[in-house]
Amino acid sequence: MKYTILMGSPHHKGNTAALLAPFMDENELMGIEQDVIWLYDRDIRPCKGCKACQDAKGSLGCVQDDDFQAIFDSIQTSDVIIFATPIYSWYCTAPMKALMDRLIYAGCKYYGKEKQPSAFFMKQVATIATCGYPTENGAGLWEEGLKRWCEHAEMDYLGIFCRRDRGRPEEFTGEDVETDVRDFAHALYIMVGHSM
Ligand SMILES: Cc1cc2nc3c(=O)[nH]c(=O)nc-3n(C[C@H](O)[C@H](O)[C@H](O)COP(=O)(O)O)c2cc1C
Numbered sequence: 671m672k673y674t675i676l677m678g679s680p681h682h683k684g685n686t687a688a689l690l691a692p693f694m695d696e697n698e699l700m701g702i703e704q705d706v707i708w709l710y711d712r713d714i715r716p717c718k719g720c721k722a723c724q725d726a727k728g729s730l731g732c733v734q735d736d737d738f739q740a741i742f743d744s745i746q747t748s749d750v751i752i753f754a755t756p757i758y759s760w761y762c763t764a765p766m767k768a769l770m771d772r773l774i775y776a777g778c779k780y781y782g783k784e785k786q787p788s789a790f791f792m793k794q795v796a797t798i799a800t801c802g803y804p805t806e807n808g809a810g811l812w813e814e815g816l817k818r819w820c821e822h823a824e825m826d827y828l829g830i831f832c833r834r835d836r837g838r839p840e841e842f843t844g845e846d847v848e849t850d851v852r853d854f855a856h857a858l859y860i861m862v863g864h865s866m
Contacts, residue, residue, distance in 0.1 A: 678755035678766035688842035696855035717771035724782035757801035
């Protein structure tokens with residue numbers, strides 16, 4: 671079983687990273703292969719909406735030359751995609767949004783001369799988020815958007831782990847939160863295993 675973890679926080683030692691560390695550690699203990707991609711360290715340009723990808727066959731067909739192909743290739747060899755992001759303006763951060771736009775168009779060629787199947791059919795998706803507002807208010811729109819993104823691409827949405835940032839960094843590294851994140855990793859493992 672392989673996970674691609676898309677890390678959308680700009681902070682290598684921030685709140686999202688604090689949740690990701692025990693999550694990845696638990697996955698490793700369960701024997702899951704993981705490819706973590708720090709999106710702020712990659713070149714991911716925004717989609718131009720040119721739709722050149724729509725009629726490409728057997729390739730992404732994107733006109734832009736950046737790190738998109740390498741990230742797409744990682745996803746293609748994975749069973750699960752984890753979107754780890756702080757909430758910025760009620761959604762994921764900008765590099766993650768740029769990537770999602772590129773994936774949903776080049777990976778789902780529904781609008782060309784011939785409709786092609788989703789490249790992500792049956793892949794599984796979950797998210798780890800952090801936000802300043804109470805979690806439902808802070809991350810609710812992001813979760814809803816991600817669910818619809820999955821539905822459009824024929825992927826299975828598995829769930830969210832979200833923790834509120836009250837300005838006390840120690841709340842992201844305590845035993846309680848670590849136990850909760852590890853439980854979330856286990857729950858995902860069981861859900862993914864059942865559907866394979
Ligand atoms: C530019 C910016 C925008 C933010 N927008 C929101 C928001 O819309 N809703 C929310 O609940 N929190 C918002 N936050 C708070 C962050 O989501 C929160 O502090 C998060 O834990 C930061 O994670 P990090 O340490 O991984 O960067 C925002 C923070 C920043 C810097």
